[in-house]
Amino acid sequence: ASDLSPSAVRHRFAHALEPADRLLEMLTPFPSGLLRLWLAAPGGHVVFTHRPTAYRPEPQLYHREMLEGVCFVALSDLMQDQEAVLLALTSLLDHLMGGGASSGGPYFSDGHGVTPALAEAAGRFVRIHDLGYGHDELGVHSARDYFAHTLRLYLRDERRLNVLDPQVQRLYRHTLMSEAFWEREDALSFTF
Incomplete structure (x- = not known):
């Protein structure tokens, strides 16, 4: 990905693992159980790329291997538009x-777990979601988009989310973003 990225992007990273370090930093707010x-x-794979950041749920060929649920992360977005990366990651987590x-x-946003x-x-x-709070303000039209945008907002500005939709803010606080919620889930025994 680095070789195919513009030189301005390549030279901004101090070492080859810096993109992974930046991504890991973005994941620190998430509970360890999640x-x-x-x-x-x-x-639920992450692939660094020179192409646009996006989540692709369908199988993707990557180095002669088919991967399911791939979050492609543009190296340029790690430097300039982390919101795009965060939206793609929240889409991956929704599907996960x-x-x-x-x-x-x-x-998850369609009612499954x-x-x-x-x-x-x-x-x-x-x-x-069916109550419709915040849809116009966030510019979303589907439950999946609402999930991605509200979870991103929870991570970036929880107070604003509380004003926009206090119920979804409380849901995230007491479930998905709660260490206590995940401690009740036996994460070591997850089977798929």
Whole structure:
């Protein structure tokens, strides 16, 4: 990815692992249990690239291997537009929590969860989304977009999210973004 990126991008990174370091820094707000779920899942890959940042749920050929649930992260976005990276990552997490980020698998924002507790939280999310709070302000038209944008907003400006949609803010605080919620989930026994 570095070789194919513009020289201005290549020279901004001090070493080859700096993109990974920056991505890991972006993941620090997430509860460790959610990250353990991600680690246990068969899908949910991150690939650094020179192409636009995007989440692709369908199988992707990468170095002669088919990967499911791939978050492509443009190196230039790690430097200039981390919001694009964060939206792609939240889309991956939506698919991960709903169906293990497997191709054709369900999404959390559509009311599915890979564990009973996640399924219950997903059902609550669907009911909250259906109320329509914040849709116009965020410019979203689907539950998946609403999830990505509200979770991003939770991470960036939780107070604003609380004004926009206090119910989804509380849902995230007490479930997805709560270490206590994930401690109740036995992340080591996740099976997909």
